[in-house]
Amino acid sequence: MNLFDIPxxxxxxxxxxxxxxxxxxxxxxxxxxxxxxxxxxAGLRLSGNRVLDGLARGYIFVFRGTPLLxxxxxxxxxxxxxxxxxxxxxxxxxxxxxxxxxxxxxxxTAAYSAEIIRGGVIAVPLGQIxxxxxxxxxxxxxxxxxxxxxxxxxxxPAYSNELILVVxxxxxxxxxxxxxxxxxxxxxISASYRPVEIFICAGAIYLLLNFSITxxxxxxxxxxxxxxxxxxxxxxxxA
Amino acid sequence: MGAYFDLMGxxxxxxxxxxxRATAVTLAVALAGFGLGSLFxxxxxxxxxxxxxxxxxxxxGYTTVLRGVPDLLVIYLFYFGGSAVITQLxxxxxxxxxxxxxxxxxxxxxxxxxxxxxxxEVFRGAVLALSRGEIxxxxxxxxxxxxxxxxxxxxxxxxxAIPGLGNVWQLVLKESALISVVGLVELMRQAQIGAGSxxxxxxxxxxxxxxxxxxxxxxxxxxxAAEARAMRGIRRAS
Numbered sequence: 001m002n003l004f005d006i007p008x009x010x011x012x013x014x015x016x017x018x019x020x021x022x023x024x025x026x027x028x029x030x031x032x033x034x035x036x037x038x039x040x041x042a043g044l045r046l047s048g049n050r051v052l053d054g055l056a057r058g059y060i061f062v063f064r065g066t067p068l069l070x071x072x073x074x075x076x077x078x079x080x081x082x083x084x085x086x087x088x089x090x091x092x093x094x095x096x097x098x099x100x101x102x103x104x105x106x107x108x109t110a111a112y113s114a115e116i117i118r119g120g121v122i123a124v125p126l127g128q129i130x131x132x133x134x135x136x137x138x139x140x141x142x143x144x145x146x147x148x149x150x151x152x153x154x155x156x157p158a159y160s161n162e163l164i165l166v167v168x169x170x171x172x173x174x175x176x177x178x179x180x181x182x183x184x185x186x187x188x189i190s191a192s193y194r195p196v197e198i199f200i201c202a203g204a205i206y207l208l209l210n211f212s213i214t215x216x217x218x219x220x221x222x223x224x225x226x227x228x229x230x231x232x233x234x235x236x237x238x239a
Numbered sequence: 240m241g242a243y244f245d246l247m248g249x250x251x252x253x254x255x256x257x258x259x260r261a262t263a264v265t266l267a268v269a270l271a272g273f274g275l276g277s278l279f280x281x282x283x284x285x286x287x288x289x290x291x292x293x294x295x296x297x298x299x300g301y302t303t304v305l306r307g308v309p310d311l312l313v314i315y316l317f318y319f320g321g322s323a324v325i326t327q328l329x330x331x332x333x334x335x336x337x338x339x340x341x342x343x344x345x346x347x348x349x350x351x352x353x354x355x356x357x358x359x360e361v362f363r364g365a366v367l368a369l370s371r372g373e374i375x376x377x378x379x380x381x382x383x384x385x386x387x388x389x390x391x392x393x394x395x396x397x398x399x400a401i402p403g404l405g406n407v408w409q410l411v412l413k414e415s416a417l418i419s420v421v422g423l424v425e426l427m428r429q430a431q432i433g434a435g436s437x438x439x440x441x442x443x444x445x446x447x448x449x450x451x452x453x454x455x456x457x458x459x460x461x462x463x464a465a466e467a468r469a470m471r472g473i474r475r476a477s
Contacts, residue, residue, distance in 0.1 A: 061452075066448040066452055067416035073427075073431075196316070199312060202308075202312055203312065207303075
């Protein structure tokens with residue numbers, strides 16, 4: 001085993017890069033649909049209605065308490081147990097590993113994100129909400145002007161952790177035949193029996209992806225917290 | 240419902256015994272991995288809190304890489320890497336072909352290395368939560384580094400670490416399902432075997448899911464009890 005076999009490393013790195021589009025597609029698809037579901041769940045959690053709250057709690061408990069692999073296998077392998085489903089309109093989707101992986105990731109990340117969103121919303125100072133109500137703001141305006149912008153900023157650090165988890169979780173799609181970065185890595189390893197080199201290449205790709213995502217979100221957070229930073233007062237003096 | 244209990248029951252032709260045995264394997268591999276992870280985590284936390292810059296960078300690199308790379312990839316690395324080493328050794332002694340690495344050990348190592356990176360952060364946070372004054376007082380008393388660690392740092396840091404360790408344990412438990420890809424017959428793999436031979440995948444994976452939930456519930460309660468016990472002498476504003 002020679003770690004400095006540069007041509008081998010380059011070849012494998014390029015081969016692994018062909019998996020990046022699929023990894024990103026799975027991430028974007030599941031994160032965006034998961035965010036919608038998470039908002040819904042967070043809404044139920046905060047609704048003040050005990051039945052709705054309990055429903056959302058149960059969903060979050062189940063999806064956070066079981067391995068993602070179980071969820072993925074139930075959707076991909078398990079659902080075929082029901083002949084009614086196999087005849088239904090949804091089957092063309094549920095037959096495809098791509099949609100099964102996206103669905104499992106979406107349902108899973110929604111459970112985690114819902115709690116992050118809820119945390120952000122309840123962290124908005126109560127006084128501001130009372131003040132907005134005193135101004136006569138309706139519920140929608142209150143949400144749009146006061147709660148949403150602040151909750152978004154407060155939840156971003158936790159949400160960026162969740163995004164990294166999703167990027168890492170897309171690797172599980174390789175267990176249902178998807179050829180994303182980890183799927184290609186497994187294929188290359190069993191073809192060449194040089195796991196260390198291929199791990200280095202694939203690991204570098206994931207670290208790069210995660211690094212870019214955290215940077216992007218940090219930039220976003222910086223933009224959103226403009227009012228929190230000390231003002232730069234123009235004094236007119238030349239430095 | 241009756242059909243379900245026939246399938247998962249303990250009578251002849253039921254899968255109950257196999258599923259429970261596999262649950263025990265899941266627990267064993269998760270515990271072994273968690274224990275190894277505690278060891279790696281403590282070493283890494285000690286390195287990241289040390290005065291020596293190169294040790295700090297090493298620990299930083301370890302936690303960054305292992306927390307940023309999919310667990311599945313780490314499992315493949317250990318399985319195929321271990322197999323490559325063992326196959327090489329086998330050839331030295333005249334064995335032919337591919338010799339696979341022992342899967343339990345592979346799984347425990349992979350979980351250990353990954354969870355070690357998470358536990359390192361937990362331990363580091365716990366040590367940093369100690370009041371500096373106590374450590375200074377211990378130094379002023381003339382305690383050596385080891386005695387200081389054993390008498391002052393460890394008992395208090397362990398207390399602060401419990402909630403974080405509880406989170407890592409839940410992670411480890413779920414991660415152990417991934418070991419099924421290299422063929423260890425733990426809960427997930429057993430469910431696959433059952434699903435394959437009875438053509439009832441939904442039933443088997445759902446049962447596996449419920450068993451994971453039960454373990455997670457019970458161990459969650461255990462961690463909360465441990466936390467309550469460890470914190471009984473601490474006054475907290477709440």
